Amino acid sequence: MQGDRPLSDPYALDASEEWWTEHFEFLKEHGYLMRSRYHPGWKPSYNPKVLYGGMFAEDGQNSIHYAIMDALRISDSLVVAMKRVKISTGEDQIATLFSNDAHNSDPHNHCVRIIEVLPVPEGNEKILVMAWMREVMDPRFRTVGEAVQFLKEMVEGLQYMHQNNVAHRDCSMNNMAMEANAMYTRQYHPIRPKKRYDWSGRALHHSRTRCPPRYYLIDFGQSRMYDSSQLRPTEYALKSGGYTPPEGLADTPCDPFATDVFLLGNLMRTTFLDVQPGISGFEFLRPLVKDMVVDDPSKRPTMDEVVPRFSAIIDKVPWWKLRARAAKKDEFLLVKPFRAVYHVFWTASMMFLLKPAIPSPKPLH
Template sequence: MDDAVRKRKELREQLLGHSRGSLGQLTEDEEWWAAHQPWLESCGYILRQRYRPGWEASWHESRKELLDCEDHLAISYWFLLDATRASDGQPVIFKRINVMQFPDEVEVTSMLSSPHLAADPRNRCVPCLEVLRVPNEDNLSIIVLPLLRDYADPRFDTVGEVVDCLGQILECVQFLHDHHIAHRDIKSGNIMVDASNMYPRPFHPLDQTMRADWRGRARHFSRTERPVRYHLIDFGLSTDFEATEPPYLDYPVWGGYKTVPEFQGDGYYKQYDPFPTDVYYLGTWIRQDFLDGIFGGENNNLVVTSKRLGLEFLRPLVNEMTREDPAARPSIDEVMDKFNALLRSRVAKENDHPLYSMYLSVTHWCRRLKLVATRRPAIPCPDGTR
C-alpha cells in the first residue's frame, strides 16, 4: 500500500469517528430504515446490503480492512437513505418527511414535477420520482429523488462552467417566482448537480469519490465535455402563493443564511414579502461561494470555501441583490436581464498552492485545446436552452 493510499485511509478513519465494532451495528436511525426494507422492496427499491435482513459486517469474517468494505458506510442524516430503483437500476435518495412538521413539502415538491410544470425548461427543481406513504404512520411520507451531489463537486474548470451553473439556478428561481412560489431557503447546501453524465461509471452515493461498485476511484469528465443540470432542492420552507391575492406576505422563517436584513430585530415578528428575500439569498450564495469565500476559526483564518478568481464581473449585480432595503433589490426578472457578462477564462481557486495551480494551468490548457479542437462551447448547456 503506497503512502497516499495509507494516508487517505487514516484520514477517513479519523473522520468516521467510529470503531470497527460500532460500525458493525446499525444505529437507531438506521434500524428504522432496515425495519422498512421489505416494504421498500415491495415498492420496487433495493437497499444496500447493510440494510437488508440478516446483515453482518463483512470485515468481521474477512481479512479486509474496514474501509475496504463498502458496507461500513452508514447514513449521515437520519431522514435520508440511498437506494436503487429495481426497474432500471437508477440510484435514488429517499427523504423521509414528517408532514406535521413540514406540511407543504411533499405537495410542493411533487407539484413542481407535474407534467405541465416539468415541461418548462427553466424548471430545475429536483424531480420528484415518487411519493411513498409509510404504512401505519400517517405523519410520515417518503419522497423519492434522483441521486445528486454538491453543485461544486467536482470543481469548476472554467468561468463558462460557473456562468452555466449560475444561469440555471437563476432561471429556476425565476420559474418559481413566475408561479408565485417562494423557496425561502436558497443556500449553498440546497443547490445540487445531477453529475451522472460526467461519470462513465456511477459514483457511490455516500463516498462519492469512489465508484458505486467500490472497485476504485470514480473518474469523471469536465462539465464542458459533459454538460450537467443543476437543481434546487428542499422545499420544506417554501410557500405557494398561487391562490393568494397580492401583496404576497408571510411571517419570517429562518433559512440557512442568518444575515437577512428584514429578519433582524423586530422584523422577525412582522409579515414580509419573501420574494425579495429569495433574491437576497441568491446574492449571498454567489458572494460567499464565488466572490469572497467563507472563513472560520478563532481568528477567521480557516478557509471553509475559497473564493474563485475571475468572477468580479458579478460584484455589482450581487451588491444590488443584497441591498438592505428589500424594495431596492432587483426582481428576479431584472436579475436575469442583468446577467449577461460572460467570460471564457478558467476558474482558479485563490488559495491553491502555487505548484498545484501550475499543474492546473497546464492540464487546463491541455483540456482547452482539446475542447477547441472538438468545437465545444465555452458555456456548457445540457439542454440547449441558453
C-alpha cells in the same frame, strides 16, 4: 436522531438506519432495493472489533442524514434518494407541484423532479423518491463558464418558483444539487462519491464542459406557496447556509421573495467573490450581487429583474474569460504555472470538440 450506535462498533446501524431496515420489504415491493447494509439480518463483512474497520468496507458506509436513504431502482438500476417527510409540513405538495406534466417540460424549471411519492404504512409520513445527486462543488468547477451555467440555472429556477407564487426561503448552496450521471463513466457510490458504486475502484468522470450536468433546487421543507389572488404575506427570514439576512437579524418580517433574492445573491458573493478563498474570474457579477444583497429588502431587484440583468452581463463576458480556469484565489503559487499550461491544452481539446464555453445540458424530453 443520528447516534445510538454501540461503542464497540461505531459503524453499526443507528436508530434512524434501523427505521429504513424495518421498511426494507415495503420499499422492495415498490421497486427499490437498498444496499446490503439495510437488508434484514445484515451481518457486517468487516470485523466490528477492528478499530475503524467499517471505514474501509462498502457496507460500513452509513446514511448521510436520518431522513435520507439511497437505493437502486430495480427496473433500471438508477440510484435514487428517498426522503422521509411529515405530511403536516406540506413539502410533498410543493415538490410534486414542480414535477407534474405541466411544469416538468418547462426548460426554466430547475426544481428537483420527484419520481414517486410513497405513503408510509404508519400514516404520518411520506417518502419522496428522486434521482440521487451530488454536491454542486464536487468535483470543483473547472472553468468560469461551467460555474456560470450553474448560476444561470439557479437564477432561472428561482424566478420560475416565484412566477408560480412559491418562495424557497432556504436557497443556499446546501439546498442545491447536481445530477451528474452523464459525467461519470461508471456509477459512483452515494456515500463515498469518489469510489464506484460496487467499491471496485475510483469513480472516473469527464469534465462539466464535455458532459454537462443538471443543477436543481432541492429541499422545500421551508418553502411556502401563496395565493396569487391575495396580497402576499410577510414572513420572518430564516438562517440559510450559515447566513442570516438583514431582515432576519432585525427580526422584521418582509416579502419572502425579497429574502430569496438576498440568499441567492449572498451565495454568489460568498462562493465566488468575497469569502476566502473564493474563486478567481467572477468580478463581472459584482454590480448585480451588490444590488441583490442590499440591506433594505424593498430596494432589491425582483427575480424578474435579476434574470435579464444576469443574461446581459454574461453576454458581454468574452469567450476567453468564460474558458478561463476557475482557480481558487489561495492556490499554491508553485502549481499555478503547471495547471495553467495543462488548462491551455485541455481548452484546445474542448474547442476542437466544439464544446461551448458555457456548457448546457440537452433539454429534458
